[in-house]
Amino acid sequence: MIAISGGPQPDGRYRYVYQVVDDFPMFTPVTKWNAMVQRPDRLPDLLRQAFRTSTTGAPGPVHLELPGRLGEQAHGEGDFVVLVEQPFTRYPAYRPAADPDEVEKAVVLLAGAERPVMVVGGGVTASDARAELVELAERLSVPVAVTLNGKENIPDDHPLSLGNVGTYGRRSANKIVAAADLVFFVGSRAGV
Numbered sequence: 622m623i624a625i626s627g628g629p630q631p632d633g634r635y636r637y638v639y640q641v642v643d644d645f646p647m648f649t650p651v652t653k654w655n656a657m658v659q660r661p662d663r664l665p666d667l668l669r670q671a672f673r674t675s676t677t678g679a680p681g682p683v684h685l686e687l688p689g690r691l692g693e694q695a696h697g698e699g700d701f702v703v704l705v706e707q708p709f710t711r712y713p714a715y716r717p718a719a720d721p722d723e724v725e726k727a728v729v730l731l732a733g734a735e736r737p738v739m740v741v742g743g744g745v746t747a748s749d750a751r752a753e754l755v756e757l758a759e760r761l762s763v764p765v766a767v768t769l770n771g772k773e774n775i776p777d778d779h780p781l782s783l784g785n786v787g788t789y790g791r792r793s794a795n796k797i798v799a800a801a802d803l804v805f806f807v808g809s810r811a812g813v
Contacts, residue, residue, distance in 0.1 A: 622682040623671045624648070627690045628657070645686050653681035659688060662701065669704040676714040679810075680747065713747050727805065734803035737763050740786055743770030744808020754807060755779070766794045768809050 628645055635643075648655040654674040658664050664687075671683045708714045731737055745754050751774050758765050758781050765775045766786035775782045783794040798804060 623668075623675055624652075624682060624684045626684065626686055628686040628688060630689055648684040648686075651682065652684045654683040655686075656684070657686045657688075665701050665704050669706065669709075672709040673706065673714070676709045676712045680712050716748055730803055731761055731763065731805060734801075736801045737761070737803040737805060738783070738798050738801040739763050739765045739805045739807055740768065740798065740809055740811075741765055741771040741774050741807045742768040742809025745771055745774045746808070748808065750808070751775070763805070764797060766790070766798055771809060774808075 626644075629643060645655065645657065654671065656667055656670070658667050667685055671685055675681060675683045739754075739758060741754060745751060754765070754774055757763075758775065762781070764781050764783050765779075766783040767774060768787065769785065769789065772785065777784065783797055784791040786794045786798050
């Protein structure tokens with residue numbers, strides 16, 4: 622998500638104008654990147670950076686603030702060049718390949734586990750790897766629990782689907798994950 626909002630007029634900033642709240646700092650804790658576009662000629666390169674930041678690594682929202690309550694102070698004429706970098710027009714911008722040695726280690730661990738379970742997140746969705754995930758689960762006969770962001774990666778009526786895991790998950794899914802001798806995270810971050 623790329624949020625573009627207006628902000629205080631440049632000549633009114635820090636003058637405590639009636640009902641003007643400087644909301645720019647409020648975006649910092651909830652975005653990957655928060656920037657002010659203070660001159661019209663900076664919009665192309667800052668918009669380019671917004672797309673780059675939003676689509677690389679873990680996806681996340683970014684915010685650009687234009688001067689003026691409705692962004693009206695960012696108007697101007699010039700020979701502006703729209704900077705579009707093709708990889709950053711989609712997510713993921715780059716789909717990294719797994720290290721073959723790490724894949725081999727994972728296969729050995731999965732094959733040696735007595736009660737393995739997969740926990741699948743939104744990374745599978747972002748990589749468009751649903752079919753591969755289901756094929757792997759079926760081939761290894763490993764049950765699949767999903768995070769809230771990974772719900773669509775295995776059909777609910779699939780025999781290996783456990784449903785949601787975690788605080789908002791199914792009790793049965795949480796019990797199976799807790800009893801597993803190997804929990805294999807696929808496209809998911811585990812919080813501590």
